[in-house]
Amino acid sequence: MEIAPVNLEISYAYQHTDIKEGPCHFLGLSGEPFLSGTFKFDIIQFICAYCKIESLVGKCREYLARHGTSVECYLEFTPEININIGAAYSQNDQAWAFKIPEGNQLKLGIEGVVSAAFEAEVFFAEISIGAKGAITTAAGFELDQHDDGLDLAGFHEGIMGSFEFVADIKRSKKNGKVLKKLEKKIQKEWQLADALKANESPVRINLYGKSRVISNADVTSTNEAQPWAV
Secondary structure, X not given: OEEOOOOOEEEEEEEOOOOOOOOEEEEEEEEEEEEEEEEEXXXXXXXXXXXXXXXXXXXXXXXXXXXXXXXXEEEEEEEEEXXXXXXXXXXXXXXXXXXXXXXXXXXXXXXXXXXXXXEEEEOOEXXXXXXEEXXXXXXXXXEEEEOOEEEEEEEEEEEEEEEEEEEEEEXXXXXXXXXXXXXXXXXXXXXXXXXXXXXXXOOEEEEEEOOOOOOOOOOOOOOOOOOOOO
């Protein structure tokens, strides 16, 4: 598990362009991410530990490493806290005004990965092949400020699938000089599910004022089936 250092930016601005409105002070706090970490969950290790054959995993991986082969299957979790807050102080009114724009989130990113790599020497050729498949998504809660109040709304960033294939073949003489090199790389991505923005989410908790009204999409009903004429 890795925890990143705290990241927080503070900005300040002073404005006095109108005599009637008087001077204004602007203060902003931003951290994206303010706090984050990464936790890797090895599925192969977990299954072997559950079946009480954990010692077999180390031996298998040592054997694969000696033969230039590796296999990975894991889940990676990335929790984040993002902060984005602005405030303005008017000396004439002697009052603070707070603004909570987009980006104040408590988020959890998840990536599932299955990968395999293979290296071998066949006569005067070196062959390297690797393949990786992954599914990624992120979801959480975000502060949603609107005209009627402030909500804590659920969101997700959609689900993406990806596949990568890499092949590298080198032919060389006995003295090590490379005669021919062949490289092939394929990358594909798919959108498996659309994202849901916080200001469009029906999953919300009202913190003050009134909750944002989310209009449901109109559903067009199909025509009723008519019986066949006899």
